[in-house]
Amino acid sequence: xxxxxxxxxxxxxxxxxxxxxxxxxxxxxxxxxxxxxxxxxxxxxxxxxxxxxxxxxxxxxxxxxxxxxxxxxxxxxxxxxxxxxxxxxxxxxxxxxxxxxxxxxxxxxxxxxxxxxxxxxxxxxxxxxxxxxxxxxxxxxxxxxxxxxxxxxxxxxxxxxxxxxxxxxxxxxxxxxxxxxxxxxxxxxxxxxxxxxxxxxxxxxxxxxxxxxxxxxxxxxxxxxxxxxxxxxxxxxxxxxxxxxxxxxxxxxxxxxxxxxxx
Numbered sequence: 297x298x299x300x301x302x303x304x305x306x307x308x309x310x311x312x313x314x315x316x317x318x319x320x321x322x323x324x325x326x327x328x329x330x331x332x333x334x335x336x337x338x339x340x341x342x343x344x345x346x347x348x349x350x351x352x353x354x355x356x357x358x359x360x361x362x363x364x365x366x367x368x369x370x371x372x373x374x375x376x377x378x379x380x381x382x383x384x385x386x387x388x389x390x391x392x393x394x395x396x397x398x399x400x401x402x403x404x405x406x407x408x409x410x411x412x413x414x415x416x417x418x419x420x421x422x423x424x425x426x427x428x429x430x431x432x433x434x435x436x437x438x439x440x441x442x443x444x445x446x447x448x449x450x451x452x453x454x455x456x457x458x459x460x461x462x463x464x465x466x467x468x469x470x471x472x473x474x475x476x477x478x479x480x481x482x483x484x485x486x487x488x489x490x491x492x493x494x495x496x497x498x499x500x501x502x503x504x505x506x507x508x509x510x511x512x513x514x515x516x517x518x519x520x521x522x523x524x525x526x527x528x529x530x531x532x533x534x535x536x537x538x539x540x541x542x543x544x545x546x547x548x549x550x551x552x553x554x555x556x557x558x559x
Contacts, residue, residue, distance in 0.1 A: 332542075341546065341553040343373040348553060351526030355409040357499040357519025358395070358402045359386065359447035360549060365467050365525055374525050375551040376446035379403055386448040389441065393501040396448075396517045399484065403534040409496055409521035411484040415505075417513040420476040425455070425462065428472045433457030437511050439502060449524055450498045467498035467523065474500070474516060496521040526550070 325333070341348050349371060358380040363371035380402045384391045396411070404410050418436040425431055434457040442463075445451035450470055455462045464470050471494035481489040481496060489496075497520040505512050520528075527549040535545050543555050 336542065338558045339555060340558045341373075341550060341555055343371075343550075343553050348373050348550065350550065351523070352529055352549075353520075353522025353524060353526065354528070355404055355407050355521040355530040356402075356524060356528040357410065357448070357497065358382065358400060358404070359499070359524075360526065360528060361445055361447035361449040361524045363525065364445055364451075365449065365523060373551045373553050375549075377549055379528070379531055387444045387446075389444070389501075392444060392448045393517075396499070396501045396519055402531075403538075404528065404530045407530045408483040408485040408487060409519075409530075411517075411519050412481050412496060413518065414479050414481045414495070414516050415513060416474060416476055416479055416516065418511055420479065420513070421455070421473065422457070424473050424476055428469070429462075431462060432459055433462050434459030439504065439511075439514060441500075441502060447524060448499055450500060468494075470498050471495040474514075497524055499524060 360377040362376050363374035380400045382400055386392045436457050438456040441450055441453045443452040452465045475494045477491055499520050500516050500518040503515045532545050
């Protein structure tokens with residue numbers, strides 16, 4: 297990465313071993329990785345003549361979301377992509393709830409994170425809110441999803457406590473708040489994940505669970521792993537196995553881009 301950074305210094309090319317670059321951990325590249333890098337050396341994607349931010353993530357729930365999760369900058373090459381056979385409006389709460397509890401046909405259907413569930417008590421959520429936002433909402437008595445964005449991602453949710461009402465509009469914040477070190481994520485292949493710092497994704501539906509007429513917690517039905525914008529690595533892998541080339545795969549996830557030489 298250092299030599300590439302020097303060669304293309306004016307393009308500000310860079311890389312590290314953080315989650316921003318998929319935590320490559322300085323592993324020795326395999327034969328296929330070297331071959332792919334050599335065959336695409338100097339190849340970039342542009343939108344209206346400018347280099348794009350080619351966001352990518354682990355696994356989708358069957359859809360990707362668009363540029364709006366990153367803020368107000370209109371990166372229109374980041375579009376909603378439907379990788380399933382669903383034809384209904386999944387931004388509708390009832391329709392999303394239906395399909396997040398099913399496993400509609402998709403190239404990622406066999407991925408462990410394609411569907412998952414977890415349960416959080418109100419006390420766990422109250423503690424998580426205070427830890428991540430330094431806000432004391434008191435005892436939570438109601439939670440609801442108010443709005444969905446492209447691809448069905450939660451765009452706004454409200455938490456009602458006896459001390460404060462809290463509205464959350466950031467998908468990253470939602471994932472952190474609806475997570476606990478002590479909760480368990482049950483994946484679609486029957487395996488489990490624990491000690492996660494955030495929910496796998498914000499493509500979720502929630503069901504309130506009551507005990508003695510009081511809200512005890514919520515069951516979360518979710519799908520996918522990651523922020524959900526750009527290219528799904530799991531989907532790209534399956535598409536490649538089915539014989540699709542890299543240009544066709546990239547065109548699936550990035551809207552109206554030009555795949556061209558860096559020079």
